[in-house]
Amino acid sequence: MAADPASIDSFLPLPTAAFHILLSLADSDRHGYGIIQEVEARTDGELRLSAGTLYRSIQRMLEQGLLVEVDERPAPEEDDERRRYYRITALGGAVARAEVQRLAKLVKMARAVGFAPGRA
C-alpha cells in the first residue's frame, strides 16, 4: 500500500501504546498477549500494556489499516489455546517510521538547546 504522506501525517503523533504495538510487530506476527510480553521485555518492564488498552488500540488500528488480522493458530507456548495473530501493514510501517522521524526531530531540537544528552 503506497500511502500518501498527507494521510500518514494525519496519524501523528501516534499514541504511545500504538507506537509500541507497531514496534513489537516489526519482526514477527504476534497475538495479543504476545504483544504485551514483547513490549514489556523491550522496555525492560517499564511499560506493561493493560488488556483493555491493548485491545482497544488493536481495534482502532485495525480500523485505521495499521494492522491486519492473520489466521488464527495455536500459540506455540500455550499448547491448545487458539489465538488471533496480528501483522503490521505497509501503512503501519510507514506510520511508525514517520513517528520515529518526528521524534528524532524533536530530540534534535531539544539537543540544540541542551535539553538532551549527546552532541549538539
Added chain:
Amino acid sequence: MAAADARARGERLHGALLRLYPASFRLEYGAEMRADFAKRRRRSGGIGVVALWLDTLIDVLHNAVRVHFDVLRQDLRFTFRTLARAPGFTATAVLLAGLGVAATTASFSVADHVLLRPLPFRDSDRLVKLWESDVEQGGRNVVSPAHFRDWKRLSHSFAGMEDFHTQSVNLVGDGEPQRLDGAAMGAGMLPLLGRDPLLGRRFTADDDRHGAPGTVIVSESLWRSRFAGDRAVLGRKVLLDDEPYEVIGVMPADFTFPNAHTDLWTTNRFGNDSFEERSDTYTEVVARLRPGITREEAQAEMRGITAQLAKSFADDESITALVLDLRGEIPRQSRVLLFALCGAALCMLLTACTNLASLLMSRAMARRRELAVRTALGGGRERLLRQLLTESLVLAGAGGVLGVVAAAVALPMLSRLVPPVLPFPAAATLNLRVLAATALITAITGVAFGVVPVARACMRVNAADLREGARGGAGERRERLRAALVVAEVTATVVLLVCSGLLLRALMLLQDTPVGFRSEGVLAMRTDLPLPRYGKTAERVRFYRSVLEDVRAQPGVTDVAFVTDLPMVRKGGMWAIALDERPDREQENYAYLRYVTPGYFGSMGIPLRRGRDVAESDGAEAQPVAVVSQSFVDLIWPGADPLNRTFRFANQQRRVIGVVGDVRVRGLEQESPPQVYLSYQQVPDDNIIGYIPRQLVIRSRLPAASLVAAVRGIVGRVDPRQPVSGVRPLADVVSTEMAPRTLQARVLGLFTLVAFLLAGIGLHGLLAFTVSARAPEIGLRLALGAERREILRLVLGRGAALAAGGIVLGAVLAFAAGNALRAVLAGVSPYDPVTFGGALGLAAVMTLAGSLLPALRATRLDPLPILRGE
C-alpha cells in the same frame, strides 16, 4: 481443588467485569482478554492477586468508557455520512421532528406562562383578589373604598388586605408631557405582595394619609427612558396631572403589577369623603390568605361579612364578595383558546411523529438487506441497535434544535392570544421544562418507531432477507402499524379542520357584524385633561373649542369632534334611565353615557335618523338635551315619536333632540345597551368627571400621517402642558377588537394546514409502500388479465378505507372538541353542518390526492419483469 474453585470464581467475576465493554468489543476480544487474565492469574500469588484485580478493575473502567466513546464516534460518523447521502430524507425527517417540537413547545410555553407559572410575588399562590358580586346576577365587579374598608376591618381570614386602582396620568417634568398608566394603592400593598423597590423606599402610612404630599414610585422602564437610569432620580419632583409628586423609588423590571404596562405607583390618600358613597365602585382588592386558611374558608367568611353589612346598610343587600385567585381574571375565552391551542399542537405533534415514524420505517425497509448483511457479518445486534439509535437521536436532535428556533420566533405572536390583564410580563419566554419534555417525546418517538420495529424485524428475518430478493415479506405487521398511524393522522386532521373551520366561521360572522360607525379615514387620539386645572366645564370648553377650530382648518379635514371615549375601547360607563311617567322602573333600563361636541356623529359616520345633532347653542345654561340611539327609542318609547320627550339620566332631566344609529359599544361579540349622547357644555362642574370628553376623532380626506404632527402642534399651542396619546386610526380599534380572533384563526389554521399536508403525505407514503410491496401480486393480476381500472380501484379503495376510519373517528372527536370551544364561537353552532361538511370534504380530497399517485403507479406496473423476479 479449592484453588481451582477460587480460580473458576475469579474467572467468572472477570467475565462479569468485561460486560462493561460494548458487546461487539467483547465478542471480538473477550476470549483473549479472559485468556490473558487467566494466564496472569496463574503466575501471580498472594498479594500479587490483589494487585492484579486492582489493576484489572482500573483497566476495565478506564478503557470501557473509551471503547463506548469510540463506538459512538464511529456511529456518528456513519450516521452523518448516510444522512448526507440521503438529503431529501434527512431534511424531511428533521422538518417533521422540528414542526412537532415547535408547535408543542410554543403552545405549552404560552399555556404554562398564563395558567401555571407563579406570578412575580412572594408566595403568589396565597394571594387572592376580592370582588363585589351581585347575589342574583353574579358577575365580578370592582369594589367601593367603603366596602374595602369594612371587609378589611371585619375579616379574619387574611394576613393582609390592600386595594389599588389604575389611573392614567399626565406626567410633566423635563421633556415632553407624557400620558402614563399608573396605579394608586394602599401603603401596605408592596409588603403584601412581598416586593421591594430596586432603588429607594416603599410607601409608608404617612405617604398614604389624606392630604399628604404626593409620592411616586416609577417602573424600571420609565426610570430608564425618562430619567436616563439616573440614581439621582430619588427626590426629583414631577407633576402628575398638575399635582407635584416626589419620586421615592424605582421598582424592578419584573414587577408587573397590576399589569405589564404600569409605569408608576402612588398612594390612595383616601379622605373621609372617599368612603361616603358606598356604591361608588372603582378600587380593586388584593389579600393574602392567613396560613392554614383556604380560599373556600375565606369565601365563606366573606359571605357572612357581606350579609352582615347588608343588614347595616340598606344599599348593600344585593352585594356579596367573591374571593378568587389572581388568575381568576383570565377570561374564559382565553383559557378555552389556550386549551385549544395545546390540543392543536398535540394533534400536530401526533401527525408529525407518525409521519416521522412512517418515514423511518420505510427507510429501514429499504435498508433491510444492508442491515441484515451488517448483522450477519458480525458486530452483532447491539452494534446495529446502537447505530439505528444514534441515527434516530441525531435526527430528533436536529429537529429539536429547529423546533426551538421556530418556537422562539412564534412565541411573541402566540402570547398576544391572551389579553394583557394579568400581573406578569406580556410575552411568554421559552420554557425549558416544556422544551425538555417535547424533545424527549420526539426522541422516544424516533426510538419507538424508528429503531424497535426495525431491529426486531431485522433480527427475526435476516436469514430470509439474505436468501431471497427481499421482496415483500415480513411487511404485513408493519403495514398494519403504519395503517394505524395513517388513521391517527387523518383523525387529528379532521379534528383540526373542524375546529379551525368553526373559528373561521365565527370570525366571518363577526366581520360581517355592522359596528355602527365608519372607521375609514378617521384618526383618533387622546388628550386627557388633568382635573384640578380643568375642573370647571368652562375651562374645558375653551380648550375643546380652540383645538377643534384649528384642526378643522387643516387641509383635508371634513369633521372633527371630542367624545368621552371611543366605542369598544371603553366598554363600561352606563347609567340608569328614569322616566317621569314610570318612576317605579328606575333600576331596569341602562344606557351608555357619552358627552360629545357638535359634529361627533359626522366624524364617526354614525347616521342621524331624526332630529338634530348636539349644537353649540346647547350651552351650560340651556335646557339639558340628549341625542339617543335607535335602540333607546325601541326600548323606551316603541312606536312613538321620541323627539322632545324627556327622561331622567345622569342626575338631570334631558330632552330628546335627535335619534342616531346604534353603535356596538361593547365590542363585536356582544349586543350593546342603548346609547345616550349629551352636550359637552352640559357637564356639571367637578361632577361626573369620569365622562369628560378626552378623545379626539378627526375625519380627513388626506392620509392621517400628515395630520398627526399638525394636531400635536395645535394641542401644544393651546396648552403646552397637555400630552397627546393613543394616536391611531379608528380602524385600529375595530381590528384590535378582532385581533385575538384573527390571530387564533390564523394560528389554528396554520396548524391545520400542516397537519393536513402531513396526513396527505403519510397516506401517500403508506400506499406507495403498499404498492411496491405488493408489486408481484399486482403484476400477477395484470398478467392474468385484470383491468387496470380494477387495480386503480384496489389501491384507491385501500386509501379510502383507511381515510374513512380516520374521518369517522375524527368526526366524533370533533363534536367533542367543538363543544369545548363553544365559549369562543360567538354563537356559531359547534355542530355547524357547513363546517363539518367542508372538513369532511377536504379530508376526502386529501385522501384522493394522497392515493392517486400510488394508484396510478400501480396501474402502470409492467407485469413481466416483476414476474421474472427482477
